[in-house]
Amino acid sequence: xxxxYNVSTRIREQMILKDVTFRLVKGxxxxxxxxxxxxxxxxxxHIYMDVMPDxxxxxxxxxxxxxxxxxEIPMLRRKIGVVFQDFKLLPDRNVFDNVAFALRVTxxxxxxxxxxxxxxxxxxxxxxxxxxxxxxxSGGEQQRVAIARAIVxxxxxxxxxxxxxxxxxxxxxxxxxxxxxxxxxxTAILMATHSQExxxxxxxxxxxxxxxxxxx
Amino acid sequence: xxxxxxIREGFKGFRRARLSTSLTIISIFFSHLMIGLFLLATVxxxxxxxxxxxxxxxxxxxxxxxxxxxxQVLARQVRAMPEVEQVRYISKKQAAERFEKEFGRSVYxxxxxxxxxxxxxxxxxxxxxxxxxxxxxxxxxxxxxxxDEVVYPQRVIALIDRxxxxxxxxxxxxxxxxxxxxFVLIYNTIRLTIYARRDIIEVMKLVGATKRFIKRPxxxxxxxxxxxxxxxxxxxxxxxxxxxxxHLYSGLLPVGTPIWSLLxxxxxxxxxxxxxxxxxxxxxI
Ligand SMILES: Nc1ncnc2c1ncn2[C@@H]1O[C@H](COP(=O)(O)OP(=O)(O)OP(=O)(O)O)[C@@H](O)[C@H]1O
Ligand SMILES: [Mg+2]
Numbered sequence: 001x002x003x004x005y006n007v008s009t010r011i012r013e014q015m016i017l018k019d020v021t022f023r024l025v026k027g028x029x030x031x032x033x034x035x036x037x038x039x040x041x042x043x044x045x046h047i048y049m050d051v052m053p054d055x056x057x058x059x060x061x062x063x064x065x066x067x068x069x070x071x072e073i074p075m076l077r078r079k080i081g082v083v084f085q086d087f088k089l090l091p092d093r094n095v096f097d098n099v100a101f102a103l104r105v106t107x108x109x110x111x112x113x114x115x116x117x118x119x120x121x122x123x124x125x126x127x128x129x130x131x132x133x134x135x136x137x138s139g140g141e142q143q144r145v146a147i148a149r150a151i152v153x154x155x156x157x158x159x160x161x162x163x164x165x166x167x168x169x170x171x172x173x174x175x176x177x178x179x180x181x182x183x184x185x186x187t188a189i190l191m192a193t194h195s196q197e198x199x200x201x202x203x204x205x206x207x208x209x210x211x212x213x214x215x216x
Numbered sequence: 217x218x219x220x221x222x223i224r225e226g227f228k229g230f231r232r233a234r235l236s237t238s239l240t241i242i243s244i245f246f247s248h249l250m251i252g253l254f255l256l257a258t259v260x261x262x263x264x265x266x267x268x269x270x271x272x273x274x275x276x277x278x279x280x281x282x283x284x285x286x287x288q289v290l291a292r293q294v295r296a297m298p299e300v301e302q303v304r305y306i307s308k309k310q311a312a313e314r315f316e317k318e319f320g321r322s323v324y325x326x327x328x329x330x331x332x333x334x335x336x337x338x339x340x341x342x343x344x345x346x347x348x349x350x351x352x353x354x355x356x357x358x359x360x361x362x363x364d365e366v367v368y369p370q371r372v373i374a375l376i377d378r379x380x381x382x383x384x385x386x387x388x389x390x391x392x393x394x395x396x397x398x399f400v401l402i403y404n405t406i407r408l409t410i411y412a413r414r415d416i417i418e419v420m421k422l423v424g425a426t427k428r429f430i431k432r433p434x435x436x437x438x439x440x441x442x443x444x445x446x447x448x449x450x451x452x453x454x455x456x457x458x459x460x461x462x463h464l465y466s467g468l469l470p471v472g473t474p475i476w477s478l479l480x481x482x483x484x485x486x487x488x489x490x491x492x493x494x495x496x497x498x499x500x501i
Pocket of ligand 2: 040041042161
């Protein structure tokens with residue numbers, strides 16, 4: 001369902017990925033790990049097709065990087081949830097509207113929006129804070145809002161780029177448990193992380209990147 | 217798609233770049249006020265020119281030897297020309313009557329005979345009341361049989377035509393410059409709001425908003441700026457017209473329906489500049 005075939009990519013004359021090949025199956029939870037600057041974020045960006053390979057190809061569900069049209073990329077992204085270290089919440093609207101945003105920009109109707117937003121907020125235990133603004137939330141709560149926004153479109157996979165990078169150990173664990181729960185409900189998760197602790201606590205498959213290449 | 221969402225986001229752009237939005241609206245207002253005043257002046261000036269040109273007539277004097285019959289033949293020929301609206305025939309006798317009316321004495325008292333030539337008074341159709349057409353017509357008339365001389369206010373007509381052209385070209389140049397300045401200002405304001413809102417654009421892209429959807433609030437913002445600026449200008453032109461009519465010149469004609477072309481122009485320039493700006497700057501986010 002996600003397949004990289006001999007992907008090589010250069011950005012500004014610099015080789016960023018070198019002959020990357022791997023596959024992620026339906027509902028899998030995998031870690032993407034390796035030193036800073038190795039290319040973890042770049043691999044994730046290939047999956048939501050923010051970066052295109054120079055050689056090889058990336059297949060995501062029924063989309064192929066070699067054939068996809070620019071117009072289809074938004075449709076692909078509606079099936080993928082992304083979560084970042086810096087949350088990327090919009091400060092000018094409350095929790096409810098931040099989550100609803102993902103539905104509004106894809107044309108979902110009002111009543112349906114309310115139903116689905118309330119459901120995912122309950123999922124991350126934030127229903128009671130739906131009227132608060134991001135600035136008044138803790139880091140862990142902000143990341144839970146971001147996760148709610150990522151799952152509100154019922155994606156088949158969550159791409160998490162160091163989602164615990166800004167959080168303390170206890171809060172990180174909380175976020176991991178939410179991701180575990182989402183994964184148990186059938187959503188695949190590919191998570192980039194440095195954290196040795198998390199890698200050891202959660203025994204998922206590790207895809208190790210070094211200098212733009214996968215290590216066996 | 218969610219219409220109100222787009223409108224609301226369009227208005228948010230206003231708040232994000234308040235200073236440049238105000239500047240842009242003022243500049244749209246100013247340029248469209250100039251266009252409106254130009255229209256007002258044109259409407260009144262061209263009415264004045266029309267009344268003057270309405271009175272323009274050519275007088276075609278016939279050779280002394282030409283008789284009544286020759287004159288009738290010539291009149292028929294002239295009447296058939298495409299430029300001509302109306303031809304009036306003035307016989308020797310009528311010319312004498314006209315002389316008497318104008319000078320208060322009979323021509324016979326002064327000269328004992330009537331040397332006044334027969335003539336045709338020619339009125340032109342409105343489209344041909346300009347120096348170029350008149351010159352061409354006069355040359356044609358001069359070549360015709362029995363025509364001695366054609367008299368008309370050549371210098372005045374040439375002068376009016378020349379000044380009309382100068383005023384027109386000058387006005388259009390100034391308006392174009394103003395529109396270009398407005399374009400640049402809107403283009404820049406939209407650029408600023410795009411950068412002020414790069415966080416929201418980034419999230420839109422991530423959650424799968426289409427390009428069209430992302431662009432729309434900015435296009436609406438441009439349209440709104442154009443609409444507000446030009447409607448203010450329409451109001452101002454209307455106010456100025458009333459002031460002039462009440463205090464300076466009561467015969468002033470209002471611009472009338474063409475004033476709404478200001479709104480069309482405001483919307484167009486708002487939309488077009490926003491489109492250009494979005495096409496250029498959205499890519500850079
Ligand atoms: N837009 C870009 N322009 C230039 N270089 C880039 C760009 N994006 C990434 N790179 C380079 O590509 C390499 C891999 O970057 P990437 O962000 O994928 O690493 P990472 O493994 O996610 O690192 P980190 O753990 O620090 O997040 C780095 O050397 C980085 O400098
Ligand atoms: Mg990274």
